[in-house]
Amino acid sequence: MIPLLPLILLFSIITPTLSDTPGLLHVPITRRSGSVDNREFARFWDKFKFRKYRPAVSNLVMGGLVLHHVQPSNKDFTHSSFFIPQDDHYYGTISIGKPSQTLNVILDTRSSGLWVMGDICLNCDSITPRFYPSYSKSFKTPGNLKIVTTSTYAYASVTGYIAADTVTMGGFTIKNQTFSLIGKIAANHLQPNPISGIMGLGFGMADGTNGMPFWQALASGGRLAAKEMSFWLARPGNNRYAESRGAFTLGGRNESLFQGTIDFVDMPASPQEYGSLWRLMMTSARVGDKLIPITPGEGLSVIDTGAPMIQGPKKYVSAIWNAVPGSQPIKESPGVWAFPCSTNVIISLSFGGKEWPIDPKDLNVSRVPGGDGSMCAGRITHLGEPSNWIIGTPFLKNVYSVFRMEPPSIGFAQLSAAATLPDSSAQHPAALLG
Numbered sequence: 001m002i003p004l005l006p007l008i009l010l011f012s013i014i015t016p017t018l019s020d021t022p023g024l025l026h027v028p029i030t031r032r033s034g035s036v037d038n039r040e041f042a043r044f045w046d047k048f049k050f051r052k053y054r055p056a057v058s059n060l061v062m063g064g065l066v067l068h069h070v071q072p073s074n075k076d077f078t079h080s081s082f083f084i085p086q087d088d089h090y091y092g093t094i095s096i097g098k099p100s101q102t103l104n105v106i107l108d109t110r111s112s113g114l115w116v117m118g119d120i121c122l123n124c125d126s127i128t129p130r131f132y133p134s135y136s137k138s139f140k141t142p143g144n145l146k147i148v149t150t151s152t153y154a155y156a157s158v159t160g161y162i163a164a165d166t167v168t169m170g171g172f173t174i175k176n177q178t179f180s181l182i183g184k185i186a187a188n189h190l191q192p193n194p195i196s197g198i199m200g201l202g203f204g205m206a207d208g209t210n211g212m213p214f215w216q217a218l219a220s221g222g223r224l225a226a227k228e229m230s231f232w233l234a235r236p237g238n239n240r241y242a243e244s245r246g247a248f249t250l251g252g253r254n255e256s257l258f259q260g261t262i263d264f265v266d267m268p269a270s271p272q273e274y275g276s277l278w279r280l281m282m283t284s285a286r287v288g289d290k291l292i293p294i295t296p297g298e299g300l301s302v303i304d305t306g307a308p309m310i311q312g313p314k315k316y317v318s319a320i321w322n323a324v325p326g327s328q329p330i331k332e333s334p335g336v337w338a339f340p341c342s343t344n345v346i347i348s349l350s351f352g353g354k355e356w357p358i359d360p361k362d363l364n365v366s367r368v369p370g371g372d373g374s375m376c377a378g379r380i381t382h383l384g385e386p387s388n389w390i391i392g393t394p395f396l397k398n399v400y401s402v403f404r405m406e407p408p409s410i411g412f413a414q415l416s417a418a419a420t421l422p423d424s425s426a427q428h429p430a431a432l433l434g
Contacts, residue, residue: 023225025170025250029107031234032089032195090233090305090393091195092248095168096179097136103129103196107231107248108306109403112204112213112276114167115158115180116197122184129196131181133163140164140176159184162209172218172250178211201229201305201403202276213276215250219405224251227405231305232257232419235362235397257419258400263353264411268300278303278403280351280410282389285316287323288345292316300388301351303401303410307392314382320347321378328375330368335383338368341376349395356412362394 091104096116103116117124119132133139141163160182167177182197201215212220219227230253234246247254253262268281282299285292294316317337321327324347327339347363348355365377379394399412400419 021225021252023223023251025172026254027092027170027248027250029090029092029231029233029246029248030104031236031244031246032091089195090231090246092169092199094199096131097133097165098138099135100166100168101129101131101135103131104194105197105199106195106306107201108198108304109201109278110302110304110306111198111200112202112216113180113200113209113211114177114197114214115160115182117185118160118181118183120160120181120183124182124185129194131196133165133181136165138166138175157185158182162211164211167214169214169250172223174214174217177214177217178209180209198306200276202278203408204276216405218250226252228252228402230254230400230402231396232400232415233305233393233397234419235359253400253402257416258413259416260414262400262402262411262413264402264404264409265352267408267410278410280391282349282391283352284350284355285320286348286350286355287320290323292319292323298387299351301391302388303396303403304390304392305396305401307390308379308394309390309392310380310394311390311392312380312382313387313389317380317382320380326375327378330377333377335381336365337378337380338375339363339378341367341374347380349391351410351412354412356395356399358395358398362397 089106091106093102093104095102105114105116117128117130119130119134121130124130141161158180160180162178163181164176164178166173166175167179168174200213202213203216204213215229218224228251230249232247232254234244236244247257265280267279269279280301280303282294282301284294298313298316314335317335318329321329321337321339324339324343324345326343327337330336330338341364343360345360346357347360348357350356363379365379367373368375368377379392398415400415402411402413404411
């Protein structure tokens with residue numbers, strides 16, 4: 001029998017907890033239950049790919065307001081009607097203001113800004129918690145100027161203004177933290193309750209606000225035990241739409257969630273050269289016994305806790321699926337492949353170190369409509385034929401991931417036995433909560 005999880009992990013799952021090590025915080029995170037209609041999601045996934053990773057930004061000054069506008073993609077696709085579970089929605093809890101207001105935010109390594117729904121939000125639903133500036137004695141705006149920002153994520157296009165206030169996560173607090181207070185959300189997949197915004201965990205000045213990200217302010221101020229953060233993204237059990245839990249650690253690692261050593265790989269360039277993104281260079285993929293080498297320079301990969309798919313150049317994605325017996329492209333969804341739902345073929349990725357296998361269940365979007373129901377849509381895609389890779393939750397649920405500031409690098413480790421238990425197990429962290 002596998003022993004119960006160590007007490008430190010139980011505390012980290014139940015409530016944000018500062019450990020006995022100064023500057024180390026364990027934060028519980030949750031994967032929201034539910035699903036998204038792929039036809040609607042894919043339209044915003046297209047915009048997200050082109051805007052978020054290759055943005056064309058222009059500034060327009062109107063009546064004292066500075067509008068940051070991100071040019072849309074001119075791509076258009078036809079998509080089938082299967083569903084994408086919201087695996088990208090892993091969220092934790094923060095508080096803003098004095099007195100504090102508690103909000104749930106997605107923890108997102110692909111962006112660097114913090115934004116939350118405000119009391120001014122025109123189209124937010126009535127049950128999602130919002131931030132009310134008038135309730136906070138420490139709330140500030142930059143002088144008398146309200147700067148409008150427009151940012152596009154996979155989840156939504158958001159518009160609002162820049163503000164600053166006291167932001168707290170667990171035992172860590174940053175005063176005058178810059179963030180965007182959102183007044184309008186287009187096609188919002190964050191709603192309904194309980195998610196109120198996004199906390200970006202990327203490098204550099206925060207998206208559209210020119211502020212330093214929360215985690216980086218802590219690291220730069222010498223308040224973290226180590227200048228790193230780490231993730232365990234737990235997968236759901238047999239009910240793929242059910243809520244599941246995980247853990248986020250600021251200032252180090254949760255030693256009970258992984259085994260063996262952490263395989264760190266340096267980022268291919270300094271953060272100043274590619275903005276806020278955490279990236280590695282993929283060197284190869286493997287399908288069963290077949291090795292698929294990646295040509296040097298063609299494996300640049302964004303490691304993204306907020307993406308529900310693995311995205312890559314068409315020639316490599318096609319090579320991967322062609323090595324899976326019975327796979328075929330879905331005509332109605334260019335860039336998406338179908339494979340036999342019963343497959344047990346293991347696909348692995350390498351970034352210059354070890355090969356990391358992906359559990360087949362994490363590559364399955366859902367059954368493809370029509371036919372005999374034996375084919376499933378895969379999560380490795382080439383929508384829009386991108387030149388780079390986006391490595392999202394289908395991969396990250398299979399490893400313990402560590403994002404290190406100095407030197408800029410990302411490390412992966414094998415999950416511990418406790419971290420891989422099914423939800424149905426009485427010893428799984430989620431089950432221990434009752």
